[in-house]
Amino acid sequence: MKKLRIDMQALLFLLPFLIVYVLFTIWPMIKGIEMSFYKWTLIKKLKYVGFDNFKRMFQDDQFWAAVWHSTIFVFLTTPTMIALAIGLALIANRKSRLQKLYRSAFFLPSILSVSVASYLGLFMFQPYTGFINGFLHALGILPEGKEVFWLTEPSLAWIAIAALTLWWTVGFNFILYLSAMQEIPDDMYEAASLDGATRGQMFWRITLPMLNPITRTILMLQIIASYKVFLQIYIITGGGPLDSTRPIIQYIYQTGFRKNDLGYAATMSYMLFAILLVLSIIQYVISNRKEAV
């Protein structure tokens, strides 16, 4: 009886959030399933089309190209992100006078909004007046009168987008690694140094294995977040040239709101959801098996 009362009280406190959550997150998700079976414009649902949207999706080259672009982005940014975050955390974890400066400097870009970060990226990479080309000119690597067009060559554009994203989002992962490093007991290092281990050995044999659990978490979060990449690419290259950097979310957005085809956009959203679900399950199974051993 008493327990029920406490539960009711808890529910009362949860209610404001719960209502908003159900109304704006759960309900649209359910609605999305319905939409994917209809021809549905911005204004109204037109007609039931069964699995036509799904059939269309499996034959749509542009959809698969966009999925592939998001995948490229995941491959480009996930390993580099983990390496960079560990590197920065190692620097900031050393006993040094600049420790506080390192910590805030590495985290600072993360507080920028996506549009601010992307415009900074544009200023850095644009030809003639951009910082990168100016720097290359100053070093004499790039001859006078020649420009590198970072944003209009597909492979260079990927580098620019990945570099910007790393700089902008590494802060959060850096913090996670830093706190995990501080959780590693000092006596392990002490014992290792008594046994004559070098710094490199300590890093490979102690630090990295001890970071394993957090690495798994970061890996999963990072893959999911990277598949949802949209705004920085939209601002920097617009998905071009020739849609060669257009990620799946941009294609969904264009289909839904520019081409006015919400039904098909919902279908593709659920496909993305399925891809992420499968990846998460694989990840979960693998990490569970490891822990069991």
Next chain:
Amino acid sequence: MRRKFSTLIGALFLLSLILSACGSSDNSSKDSGGTSSNKTNETASTGSGEKVNLSFWTLFDGGDGDNMQALVDKFNQEHPNIQVKNTKLVWAEYYTKLITAVGAGNGPDIGISHISRLPDLINQGVATELDEAAKEAGVDWSTFNQNILDASVYDTKHYAIPIDTHPFIMYYNKALLKTAGLLGEDGKPIIEQSADGFIKFLTTLKEKLPKGKYPFALSNTNDDPFRLWWALYSQQGGNDVVSDDLKSPEIDTAKAVKAADYIKDLYHKYNFIKLNDPDFYKTFQSGNAAIMMTGVWATGTWEKTKGLEFGAMPIPKIYDQQATWGDAHTIILPTTTNEDPEKRKAALIFANWIADNGQIWAKAGHIPAKPAVFDKPEFKEMPYRSDYVSVASTVKFPKHSDKNWQIRDNAMFKYLNEIWSNKMSSTDAFGKIQTEITKILSE
């Protein structure tokens, strides 16, 4: 130390949540602003003879936004019985919001539409036919420029009141042309109006201009080179890229390729244009380019630029006939739940009045839709505009396809950009454009 640090992490986490929340709340507050202003109008009395309150959604910002607000204020002052409330929406989201709001029955009484977007709005049931209300409001269709008006008429029915046209024209820097000896006594450029003549003009500029100055400022992607292509294609008699029944692509490939190759050479053969210029407006504005081409809306910007001595003129006649790209702003009456005739009449009185007072709207550079405005002293006093008003009759508007914007964004821009960056031949590009348009039209 450890505990201190974990609180720091917690604080940063919270901070990032708050910051990301700020980003998204921005949109929703704008949204609710729009609908709440609309509701106040719903509740206002609408009986005949009484005061009529109208909601008006616009997509203008900057100079355009100020001029439209000035027009609305002036109208409200002169018409105590009709009060118009102007809600400014963000341009990039305007059409999506208009379409969804009208679909949900919360649309405004008056809206703005580009003339090229009109077919889509009509097809979706957002824009309504106006003939009856126009008769009541005393709109005289013969007072509009025929070329602009024709683009807003569907099967002899009127769907919009055009208030301007904003075509693609050419601007020139008088000081730089003078150094190159290409400025006439009358302050106008000395150009022979032909394909070779224009190249010769630019070649002379390239030879005579000081180092670091470019003959021609134009972007490498999307809108402006597309507009130039459209102008040159139309000058050869090319008529849009879709068939008359709007069901299939219809490109006059020989003309399309000729126009595209001509423009491509400006970039890559003659090097008149700074490649991948990040901001070609700025290149011209800071006096680093002799000519530039864009829409007439730039006139207002150049006027406000200190030390820029410029002139404006129609795009030179490179081929057989005078023609250019252009769009137009029109006023539409979106579908509402009760279709109140009093409101519709009042709305068209307002729309017609806006078109009549084009001299205020022309401040940003637009060409008024009613030729009578050209003779008003306030209009004549403004420089530059009169040099290009003739263009209103030579704008080649797109055909009435509801897929105009999709074709432009997803077929034309995409492959033309490849030509401008010298990665695809014009013939290949138009082959791909043809396939892409077929696909868009079949969806």
